[in-house]
Amino acid sequence: MGKTAVEKVFSKKSHTDSYAGDYVVADVDYVMVNDITGPIAVDAFNSIGNAPVRDKIVIIPDHFVPPKDIKSAIQYRKVKDFALNNGIENFFDIGNGGVCHQVMMEKGFAAPGRLIAGADSHTNTYGALSSISVGIGSTEAGVIFATGKMWFKVPETIKININGKLKKGVEGKDVALKVLSITGHDGATYKCMEFSGTAISSLPVNERMTIANMTTEAGAKCSFFDTDDKTIEYLNKRVRGDYEIVKSDADAHYESIINIDADDIEPSVAVPNSPANVKPLSEVRVEIDQAYIGSCTNGRIEDIRKAAEILKGRKINKRVRLMVVPASQEVYNQALREGLIDIIVNAGGYFSGTTCGACLGGYMGVLGPGEVCISSTNRNFIGRMGDKTSKVYLANPSVVAASAILGRIASPEEI
Amino acid sequence: MNDRITGNVWVLGDDIDTDQIIPARYLVTSDEKELAKHFMEYTDPELAGKIKPGDVIIAGKNFGSGSSREHAVLTIKGLGISCVIAESFARIFFRNAINLGMPLIEAKINANSGDKISIDFNDSVILINNKKYTFKKYPDFLKNIINAGGLINYVREYKW
Ligand code: SF4
Numbered sequence: 346m347g348k349t350a351v352e353k354v355f356s357k358k359s360h361t362d363s364y365a366g367d368y369v370v371a372d373v374d375y376v377m378v379n380d381i382t383g384p385i386a387v388d389a390f391n392s393i394g395n396a397p398v399r400d401k402i403v404i405i406p407d408h409f410v411p412p413k414d415i416k417s418a419i420q421y422r423k424v425k426d427f428a429l430n431n432g433i434e435n436f437f438d439i440g441n442g443g444v445c446h447q448v449m450m451e452k453g454f455a456a457p458g459r460l461i462a463g464a465d466s467h468t469n470t471y472g473a474l475s476s477i478s479v480g481i482g483s484t485e486a487g488v489i490f491a492t493g494k495m496w497f498k499v500p501e502t503i504k505i506n507i508n509g510k511l512k513k514g515v516e517g518k519d520v521a522l523k524v525l526s527i528t529g530h531d532g533a534t535y536k537c538m539e540f541s542g543t544a545i546s547s548l549p550v551n552e553r554m555t556i557a558n559m560t561t562e563a564g565a566k567c568s569f570f571d572t573d574d575k576t577i578e579y580l581n582k583r584v585r586g587d588y589e590i591v592k593s594d595a596d597a598h599y600e601s602i603i604n605i606d607a608d609d610i611e612p613s614v615a616v617p618n619s620p621a622n623v624k625p626l627s628e629v630r631v632e633i634d635q636a637y638i639g640s641c642t643n644g645r646i647e648d649i650r651k652a653a654e655i656l657k658g659r660k661i662n663k664r665v666r667l668m669v670v671p672a673s674q675e676v677y678n679q680a681l682r683e684g685l686i687d688i689i690v691n692a693g694g695y696f697s698g699t700t701c702g703a704c705l706g707g708y709m710g711v712l713g714p715g716e717v718c719i720s721s722t723n724r725n726f727i728g729r730m731g732d733k734t735s736k737v738y739l740a741n742p743s744v745v746a747a748s749a750i751l752g753r754i755a756s757p758e759e760i
Numbered sequence: 761m762n763d764r765i766t767g768n769v770w771v772l773g774d775d776i777d778t779d780q781i782i783p784a785r786y787l788v789t790s791d792e793k794e795l796a797k798h799f800m801e802y803t804d805p806e807l808a809g810k811i812k813p814g815d816v817i818i819a820g821k822n823f824g825s826g827s828s829r830e831h832a833v834l835t836i837k838g839l840g841i842s843c844v845i846a847e848s849f850a851r852i853f854f855r856n857a858i859n860l861g862m863p864l865i866e867a868k869i870n871a872n873s874g875d876k877i878s879i880d881f882n883d884s885v886i887l888i889n890n891k892k893y894t895f896k897k898y899p900d901f902l903k904n905i906i907n908a909g910g911l912i913n914y915v916r917e918y919k920w
Contacts, residue, residue, distance in 0.1 A: 368901040370920060385790050385830055392912055409788070416788030466828040466852055482830040482856035488911055492920045496901070530775070531822040535851050564825065566851055619775075705784040705827075726779045726826060733802040 347594025349502040350569050351537040354477040354591055358460045365501040365598070373401060374459040375435075376489040379445045380406035380417070382464035382482070383424035389487025390427075398493040403435040403454060404428045405445040408701040413708040443673025443699040446470045446641040449478075450554065451675055456580055456588035457572045462486065462495055467641050467723065469561045472568030473553040474576055475591065477537075479567045500566045501600035502537040502593070503528075507544040509607030514757065516651075517552025518643060518721070518741035520544070521559035522613040526623035527603060534564030536600060539593065541571060544607040550579045551647045558642045559723050562620040569593075614719075614754060615739035618727045626744060629754050632664070633738075635718040636749035637730075639670030640704045643721035643742045646671075646679045652746035653685040655757055656692040662752030667694035668710045674699055694749070706730045712737075719748045765842045765863075766878040767814040769871050769888070770807070772800070774820035778832040778853065781824065787831055795831055796838030813840025816877050818869050820846065824853025833857050843879060845869055845886070858902055861910035867895040 348356065352364055359369035378386045383404060390397065404424050412418035428436035437448050446467055449455050455471035461478040462468070464486040471478035481495065489495050505524060524538075538560045545553070557568040570576070572590045580588070612626040638644065638652050649671060661667050669689050671677040677699055680686050686696045703710030704722045712718055712731030718738070720730065725737035738754060747757040786798045799808040817836065823846035824832055833856045836844065844857070845865045857864050863881070869888060871877070877888045886893040898906065908914035 368899060381787050382828060382830070388790075389912055393915060414788065420788060464828055466826065468828075480828045480852050482828055482833075482852060482859060484830060484859045484911055485855065488859075488915050488920075492915060494920050496905075531825065531848070531850070534822070534848065564822070564850060707784060724779075724826070726777050728783055728802050729779055 346598065347596035349537070349593040349597040349599070350539065350591045351477055351502055351567060352499055354458060354460055355497060355499045363499050365499050367499045368496060369499060370494050370496050371460055372493060373462050373489050373495055375401050375403050375454050375461045376486050377403040377405060377445055377449055377461070377463040377468070378424065378483065378486050379408055379465055380410055380421045380424055381408045382486065384420050385483035386464060386487035386490060387423060387427045389484040390490040393488065393491040395491035397431050397433070397490050399431065399433060401493055402433050402490055403449065404433055405437045405442050405448050406439070407443065407445045408705065409707050410439055410700060441674055443671070443676065444641045444644065444701055446558070447645065447672035447676070450474060451583060451673060453583040453585040456584045457576070458589040458591045462489060466561050467558050469565060469568050470554055470558040470641060472560070473550060473557040473570050474580065475570060475572040477567050477569065480561065498535070500535055500537045502539050503533055504539050504541065504599045504602045505605065506602065507540065507542040507605045507607055509544055511544050511547065511607045511610060514612045515610050516741040516743065517548055517555035519610055519613045521556045522615055522623045523605060523610045524556070525559060525562055525621040528563040530562055530619050530621040531564040533560065535566055537567045537569055538563065538565045539569040545570065546573055549647065550575050551645045554645070555642055559620065562723060612741065612744060612756060614744070615725055617725050617736045617738065620724060620739060626740065626756055629738065631717060631738065632753045633719050633748055634664065634666070634716040635710060635712060636665055636667045636745045637703060637710060637718055637720040637722065638742045638745050639668065639672060640701070640722040641672060642723040644670060644672030644676065646676050648721060648742040649676065649680050649685050651743045653688040655743060655746040655760060656694065656750070657688050659692055659750055661693040661749040664752045665749050667749040668703060669694050669696045670702060671699050703730055719745050719754055721745050763882050764878065764880050765816065766876070767816050767842055768812065769816045769818050769873060769875050769877045770811060771871055771873045772817060772819040775822045775825060776819055777826035778824060778829050779826055781832040782829065782835045787829060790831060790834060792834045792838030795835040799835050799839055808839065811839045811841065814842050815840070816879070817841055817844045818871050819844065821848050823849050825850035828852045830856045830860070833860050833862055837862060858905055859911035861906055863906060865895045867893055869893055
């Protein structure tokens with residue numbers, strides 16, 4: 346019987362002939378931790394007592410850096426010391442890093458056929474570059490530091506075919522929300538979500554990353570997109586080392602197949618308190634206090650360009666604070682070169698250095714009681730961005746920018 | 761892992777995500793006892809104070825969804841919870857619990873907070889309110905990790 350891409354990667358990395366449902370111990374190509382998950386991984390690693398598998402370890406502080414308080418400074422220091430004392434080359438400190446997932450992709454760790462484990466739930470994102478990348482916990486990350494291996498259950502795959510031409514105003518985010526509206530927030534638990542179809546191949550790599558990123562919200566273990574010219578163009582500029590292209594066999598077994606007509610996808614908003622609670626943008630008109638553009642979901646240069654295009658020569662609404670937070674230092678530098686920061690601050694927006702910050706209610710834009718935020722991020726759980734009575738609506742970055750101008754959730758077409 | 765557990769149950773609903781179990785702003789520590797103080801703080805600020813060591817959590821669908829924070833399991837361990845039963849678990853929460861040697865059971869149980877429960881892992885039987893439920897045994901691979909007391913001990917023992 347044929348195999349899915351994810352079955353092939355797990356077979357190869359575990360040196361077994363494995364199918365969905367099998368437990369394997371597999372060689373991991375890279376293991377990534379951040380400043381939240383790293384300290385526990387370091388403790389786990391230390392308690393094993395092996396030498397570190399240096400080349401596989403990637404450390405990217407991002408959640409609470411630059412440190413927001415003394416305790417977060419201590420956590421950050423712990424992973425930094427671990428990196429410096431153990432000669433970990435792949436340590437991306439403040440000034441050279443960013444949100445961990447963006448850094449994993451732009452610094453060339455993510456590539457086709459690789460098995461990557463990241464101690465952060467949105468590790469699923471690198472499926473956009475045909476990696477099998479899965480979110481894990483901290484203790485197991487520490488075990489990979491020490492052994493280079495981890496146990497996995499080979500997942501079933503759900504195939505999602507999206508064919509046709511996407512409507513004007515529909516971005517990767519809207520595709521992701523459409524898929525979530527079908528699967529619900531646990532419909533893909535333990536599974537791989539494999540995307541294909543003409544609408545998917547028409548999307549640029551950055552929008553595929555948004556879709557891959559949000560498979561986490563359906564409970565998925567990983568995502569997978571086929572490698573095409575656009576993938577290779579992205580990789581050519583960045584990738585480290587060799588990679589091997591994998592593809593599902595024509596006779597592979599899929600747990601289920603979802604077919605979506607591109608014509609049925611509209612600009613959308615996920616309303617509180619679930620990313621799967623999706624409504625057409627045209628039906629949501631809520632006044633907002635904060636507009637947030639950033640995160641591993643939609644904080645890339647293309648997203649900031651879209652926002653700047655809408656904000657250019659305009660002023661944001663008085664009731665709104667607009668936060669634009671690039672997903673990495675590289676994105677920041679590019680935005681600076683292109684004059685996008687100028688446009689955003691002239692419109693009255695606040696443009697900050699890169700961090701996870703407010704995406705998880707950490708700092709730099711935390712919501713107070715009853716405040717409402719339209720956000721380009723991936724989660725709108727209760728209290729996700731601040732007080733438990735605050736509310737988060739999720740949308741694409743163009744919608745967030747338009748909403749900042751009108752002071753309520755709005756379509757770019759209204760500008 | 762003990763083969764038998766008895767304790768009081770605390771019943772929670774569906775979709776208890778990791779932000780509810782332990783809000784992100786407390787992730788500045790990984791001290792179990794410190795984290796435990798803030799368990800479910802947004803939903804029921806008094807709950808953490810009422811839970812006693814050995815108690816059992818019974819939840820609905822998709823328990824532990826959201827982030828990869830191992831702090832969610834540490835918080836529950838810090839409370840001294842001996843087992844979490846849920847209709848289903850989110851993936852990374854499931855991994856984290858197994859890797860930290862925390863027993864989980866997938867089962868749909870009707871109960872109210874305060875009910876007494878007894879769990880027999882050898883026979884895979886749960887007794888509560890004079891009702892008997894059975895649950896699926898772990899695959900051997902996972903059982904060995906839990907029995908070793910978690911992944912670190914397991915890796916030491918089996919020398920990956
Ligand atoms: S940007 Fe938000 S979702 Fe992405 S890794 Fe950071 S906290 Fe998590």
